[in-house]
Amino acid sequence: MEGKKIAETLTKARGYIEKYRTETAGLLMLLLLVLQRTIFGFKYFPVIDDWFLYYGRSMSEDVLSTLDLTMRPLAGLADAFMITPLAGHMIITELLLMVMLAASVYFLCRAFSMSRISSGAVLMTIAALSPIGFEGLYWIAASSRIISSLFFISLCVYSEARYVTDRKKRYLAVFIVSGLFSVGFYEMMVPIYFALTVIVMLKHRRSVWIMVFPVIFTAAAIIYYKLNMGDPALAERGEMIGKDLFSYHIWDMYDWYKKVFGSIQLRLLKESFVDGAKALAAHPVWAVLITAASAGFAAVMSGSRNEGRLWYDLLMGVGLIAAAISVMVILSYVRVPFRVAYPICIGAALVAEAVLCRILPGMVYRIAVFALVMFFSVCNIGELNLYRWNNERDEEYCAEVMEKADVFNHDMLVYIFNERDYWYNDRVQHYEYVKAVSENYACITGMIQYKAGVSDIHNVMTVNNGDVVKLYDLTGPDVETFYIDKAGIMQPCYAERVGDNYDILSDKDGYIGSLTRNGDTMRYDEYVGE
Secondary structure (H helix, E strand, O other): OHHHHHHHHHHHHHHHHHHOHHHHHHHHHHHHHHHHHOOOOOOOOOOOHHHHHHHOHHHOOOHHHHOOOOOOHHHHHHHHHHHHHHHHHHHHHHHHHHHHHHHHHHHHHHHHHHOOOOEOHHHHHHHHHOHHHHHHHHOHHHHHHHHHHHHHHHHHHHHHHHHHHHOOHHHHHHHHHHHHHHOOOOHHHHHHHHHHHHHHHHHHOOOHHHHHHHHHHHHHHHHHHHHOOOOHHHOOOOOEOOHHHHHHHHHHHHHHHHHHHOHHHHHHHHHHHHHHHHHHHHOHHHHHHHHHHHHHHHHHOOOEOOOOOHHHHHHHHHHHHHHHHHHHHHEOOOOOOHHHHOOHHHHHHHHHHHHHHHHOOHHHHHHHHHHHHHHHHHHHHHHHHHHHHHHHHHHHHHHHHHHHOOOOOOOOEEEEEOOOOOOOOOOOOOOOOOOOHHHOHHHHHHHHHHHHOOOOOOOEEEEOOOOEEEOOOOOOOOEEEEEEOOOOOEEEOEEEEEOOEEEEEEOOOEEEEEEEEEOOEEEEEEOOOO
């Protein structure tokens, strides 16, 4: 009898999983995300912008005074009222974002499935776990924008598919509200929102009138950013490309994307996989759990071409890739950090799904998915390990600054020369990828404010090679000067006036660098030797 009951229970469970296949896969994806990001403990590892956006800001008695809605208005509101209050418990925010990410790929998969577009495990895996997206999907200063956008976009297209299929007004309401939210978090995701709503509508071709909302919301977002271009935060990034520079601009943009998805990504995958494998070997329980969750995900979630035509799915995937880079085409500010590269993964995921679910038999498809999920999981753990190590080094550096410099004396100005952009030299160094907190004034200030528990510390000036600082008498009694030596240790130094300029010297290393006056500013040039 016991054996019969067990068999009945297993049959019921199998039937439940079969009926709710995508929902089960979504839960397993959430489990994978949680396992990957808690392998080093139930903790979030902040980096650069996190310190001034959230941690330092949480010390202020008036958070509203720092509220900035000129860029990404909904992100600004979320920063002030949701994320900053949780600065001391940021893992809660990280967990919420993991839930939103798993829900995003679930909604996206369901929307595609209902619209006869290729969908399945490969789509979910690349969209949620691609290592090149780890920066944009983990680092809260970025993920709070990107994941929030992706969540509302995927909810929007899911509701769109449900409405044109079921004609229920509640889905129309969700479609409208989530569409409005989609454009308020991250400008790079606005074209993705518009493109996905068009793609789903092209497959259904019913109730086309609802597309008025994506048109209005996308236009409103463009107008909003256009009106705010006078703001210093958007002065450079909001500048449109001139016609005379368009040809050069396109090639410059191409070079950026070629590097990010070529040599830089290959090196990133290699380095993160090695680090991740070592971390898993040191945490065998997590290794077993991640392997089991990966196997379960691959077994549960199959690929479905939904009788769609391959060329059509490929065309839509390419269209999504084009939408992801469209903003870069019109802006003169061409920089492609990993978080900006991530939206391309959505279109790439559709292309990969459309091909693989057609050419790989069922069992081979599942084996390929298992291998892909395991590879991405190991790489993501390696990425997390770098964030953890960098955070530990930031903590050491901040403690050193607070111990050696007179940061609590508001009348004292502290200059620290030869600041480090990165604490490491043996991993990928790309734009703002896992930079040291010493990288700029705002980051180290936010960290010191949080560690000191006060909000009125603003006297630590970090000075990197090539930085331009305000003209100031560095030989006065109200100035302390330090520099970072080659070993990464903070050492005392002093300024010696040479005409209108200054030489920066130390008893340990001699000549450190120079400050050259230009009107009301001074440019710092680090001495790197003969």
